[in-house]
Amino acid sequence: MKNNLTKLEWDSNFFAKNIGELHIIDDDLRNLELNDNQYELIIIKQKKDSDIKIEGFTETFKETKIVFSKKLCKENTESSHEIFDTDFLPQEDEYFFQLAYESGKYSRFLLDSKFGEAKFRDLYQLWVRNSLNKKFAIKTFFTKDKNLGATGFVTVQQSNATAKIGLIAIHPELQGQGIGKHLLKKAEIYCKENAMTEMDIPTQEQNAGACRFYQKMGYVVKERIILKHFWKK
Incomplete structure (x- = not known):
């Protein structure tokens, strides 16, 4: 299944940074290669915690959000x-x-x-x-x-x-x-x-x-x- 990266317009404007969000649908995915280098921050959302690596990016933070x-x-x-x-x-x-x-x-x-x-x-x-x-x-x-x-x-x-x-x-x-x-x-x-x-x-x-x-x-x-x-x- 396709994992779609979208720009978070409000966040990008408020923090004056290009911020994207990616919902991981395929939980077996281990490595992401993103051709679009416009983003300074990519926020990953997953239902299950699997190891993710994005070339050219460093993971700085992880949390579990509960509703x-x-x-x-x-x-x-x-x-x-x-x-x-x-x-x-x-x-x-x-x-x-x-x-x-x-x-x-x-x-x-x-x-x-x-x-x-x-x-x-x-x-x-x-x-x-x-x-x-x-x-x-x-x-x-x-x-x-x-x-x-x-x-x-x-x-x-x-x-x-x-x-x-x-x-x-x-x-x-x-x-x-x-x-x-x-x-x-x-x-x-x-x-x-x-x-x-x-x-x-x-x-x-x-x-x-x-x-x-x-x-x-x-x-x-x-x-x-x-x-x-x-x-x-």
């Missing part, structure tokens, strides 16, 4: 925790930046040093802005403290009847206190009340704490994808 999923059922009670909605209590973008960085601490854009931490921060700042202005998300819920500011937040995206969590994070000093559970439950209730029947949450297998949390909340693995970064030598 957790849950069928949404009617909830009888709202969370007892006080949760705010940016539609009714607007906040400046900067209010959520530190939480956004926390949500991305296992991100490949941070862990692959070829991108650089400054560009990672730019990316997550843009993600916050486009969540609050509704380009990326339909809803943002958050918790706050008068001294710490934003203590947790979650952004919700929608594709027809399927909801997806975009960003979710809790202040490092308050993790393990149930804030994440209350935020996720609030998001689930909102989605169910607005005709969404399923919730997807992407994360990294390497983020063991997040994986345990989602499983505890009733989520199961829907998809597992191996991602690899190959940078041009």
